[in-house]
Amino acid sequence: MKSDPRSSIFIRCCYGYAVSGMAVLVIGAILPSIIKEAGISFLAAGGLLSVMAIGNLSSSFIFPVMVPLMGKKRSIILVTLFVPSSLLVLSLLPPLPVMYAVILLYGFTRGCITILNNAAVNDIYGDTATGKLNILHCSFAIGAFLAPLLTAMMMKLGFGWRVTLYMIVVLTIISAISYGTMNYDLINEAQKAIEKRKNSLNSTASGNKGFLRSFAFYCIAFILFFYLGVENCINGWFVTYLQNTGVMSAEFATTLVSLTWLVIMGGRLICAAMSKKIHRSTILLINSIGSAVCFFILIKVNSLPLVTASLLGLGFFLSGIYPTCIANAGPLIQGSTFGMSLLTAISAMGGIITPQIVGGVADRVGIVAAISILVFNVAFVIILSAVNFKVWHQKKAV
Known part of the structure; x- marks a missing residue:
């Protein structure tokens, strides 16, 4: 054969x-x-x-x-x-x-x-x-x-x-x-x-620029802006953060971040299956709220089991946000290369700016306190996801 x-x-x-x-x-x-x-x-x-x-x-x-x-x-x-x-x-x-x-x-x-x-x-x-x-x-x-x-x-x-x-x-x-x-x-x-x-x-799809006048497009772009700020800080700062909490050893902290990626993989597969039955904007809102709850628990508790569970939960709920946003933006940009480039550029800025802000604040108050800045990112992801949910369900009702 x-x-x-x-x-x-x-x-x-x-x-x-x-x-x-x-x-x-x-x-x-x-x-x-x-x-x-x-x-x-x-x-x-x-x-x-x-x-x-x-x-x-x-x-x-x-x-x-x-x-x-x-x-x-x-x-x-x-x-x-x-x-x-x-x-x-x-x-x-x-x-x-x-x-x-x-x-x-x-x-x-x-x-x-x-x-x-x-x-x-x-x-x-x-x-x-x-x-x-x-x-x-x-x-x-x-x-x-x-x-x-x-x-x-x-x-x-x-x-x-x-x-x-x-x-x-x-x-x-x-x-x-x-x-x-x-x-x-x-x-x-x-x-x-x-x-x-x-x-x-x-x-003519690549030349379509109607999305530039779409509020829904910018809503999704800024969900990704704040989301990528959180993701890049998890990738870059969380081993340092977990070690500095004093709750766990350096080896356990490194292993826990590694396990979070297994959960992310599983979360993306589950979101892919859910998308066949539930509207993308609903999945996005559920993931946003779930990630906020897990993040709040993570920065407020000092119990090793709770910190472990909350970080894994955070990975699970964050995992579906990026691909779901891209899918949500699809009908708006209609295959436009410029549209996808603009969406990528806006979202990437969040991943560039946020780790730098966290690092600067960490020099003054320590990395454990500085991670709390991500509360703003998580809050804006929820607010914008709720707005996105309302916009898409209003369209369905019309």
């Missing part, structure tokens, strides 16, 4: 995305050690998280320009080699400006890999891509789950944080080789076929 040539591309994309998940989450896992050994402030550490988010956002504008100039294969090989080199430089704890530069490249590469993976799988599988894309995104979550767990294991065995970093360097080099030997001819052929179909249909 002849094997499907698309399978090799899909497996390589899944591996690359899993390694990308590990590379992203390991930064948050080792951040307490970097703060301690490099002697940097919480504000400076928050700057690292914000710079990584800026790099991720910049890939949306730079990578599409690189591909026509250099070709898809050369572009992805170049950017994937930024990750191991960035991690090696970071392990040396260079001056802060150098750290910012390598983390910027680090975030840029993450964004490029996301663009390539989603586009490649979407193009080669066409109308049957939905299931494959879900598996692809689960592979990122698996990597995100493994990175903090691996860090905790190395700490328990008495190894330093650099050992974990070097292990991921090896995995990222393998990922670069994997992308470099991928069948790009098949991807390019699929892309050309899609372009032909688009041209034959004379699609």
Whole structure:
């Protein structure tokens, strides 16, 4: 039986995305050690998280320009080699400006890999891509789950944080080789076929800008703005936060953040199943309220079981907010590339600004108190989700 040539591309994309998940989450896992050994402030550490988010956002504008100039294969090989080199430089704890530069490249590469993976799988599988894309995104979550767990294991065995970093360097080099030997001819052929179909249909969806006058569009965009602020702080700050509460050991804190990603994976699958029976705006409101309750418990209690349960609950309820918002925005932007870019840009700003604010306040009052700032993000997510719920149900009633 002849094997499907698309399978090799899909497996390589899944591996690359899993390694990308590990590379992203390991930064948050080792951040307490970097703060301690490099002697940097919480504000400076928050700057690292914000710079990584800026790099991720910049890939949306730079990578599409690189591909026509250099070709898809050369572009992805170049950017994937930024990750191991960035991690090696970071392990040396260079001056802060150098750290910012390598983390910027680090975030840029993450964004490029996301663009390539989603586009490649979407193009080669066409109308049957939905299931494959879900598996692809689960592979990122698996990597995100493994990175903090691996860090905790190395700490328990008495190894330093650099050992974990070097292990991921090896995995990222393998990922670069994997992308470099991928069948790009098949991807390019699929892309050309899609372009032909688009041209034959004379699609004007990409030029639609009616969403710019839509209140519902901006409502969803700012839900994502405040949500991504919370998500990036969980990824970057929560190992540091949980260690500083004094409720748990450093190893348990790192493992708990890792387990949260397993819950996130399960939460997304449950939300996908619920969306067939419940309107997206209703799911969004339920998730917003549930995440607020869990977050309030998390910052108010000092009991290890309650902190553990509330963080896992927070991961579960937050997990469905991003994909549900994207689905909710679909009918508004009607396939507009500009619309999706604007939605991504507005939401990304929240992920850039919030970790920096938390870091700055942490220098004055400590990271435990500073995390309470996220109450504002959570409150605005609830308010805007309630408004979104009202808008969509008014449309249904008309």
